[in-house]
Amino acid sequence: MNVGVAHSEVNPNTRVMNSRGMWLTYALGVGMLHIVLLSIPFFSVPVAWTLTNVIHNLGMYVFLHAVKGTPFETPDQGKARLLTHWEQVDYGVQFTSSRKFFTIAPIILYFLTSFYTKYDPTHFIFNTASLLTVLIPKLPQLHGVRIFGINKY
Numbered sequence: 001m002n003v004g005v006a007h008s009e010v011n012p013n014t015r016v017m018n019s020r021g022m023w024l025t026y027a028l029g030v031g032m033l034h035i036v037l038l039s040i041p042f043f044s045v046p047v048a049w050t051l052t053n054v055i056h057n058l059g060m061y062v063f064l065h066a067v068k069g070t071p072f073e074t075p076d077q078g079k080a081r082l083l084t085h086w087e088q089v090d091y092g093v094q095f096t097s098s099r100k101f102f103t104i105a106p107i108i109l110y111f112l113t114s115f116y117t118k119y120d121p122t123h124f125i126f127n128t129a130s131l132l133t134v135l136i137p138k139l140p141q142l143h144g145v146r147i148f149g150i151n152k153y
Helices: 022-038 045-066 085-092 097-116 121-138
Strands: none
Touching (some): 022 045, 022 097, 045 085, 045 097, 045 121, 085 097
């Protein structure tokens, strides 16, 4: 029963990344995170950039690739319950503008972080590992795949 439902989408998670201002809000959020980390006195610029990258990628992994289902009741008879948010975006259609944006954004942040850390090997390893944790689950070949049964239920 959908009493009081004001939207016309069966699952609003499918279109939330395309909503007005979402990309700008996302970019401003990452910028604010970086400014907050830069304002901490004992963090150097390379450490602040690496922390920005790692925190961003950890949050992106959790919210897009680890959490499954929807925060509201949907009339799709439980189909969304088994999908991560990334698998629900744009009804699972690959290579849409939203998916491209949220795939390219961590790569751009990685390049900026690598530049401002002056390609220091320690920072480079942490940043590369965190980048791979968000890029690998976004591959079209891994849509709906649960490696080693992780996040199966």
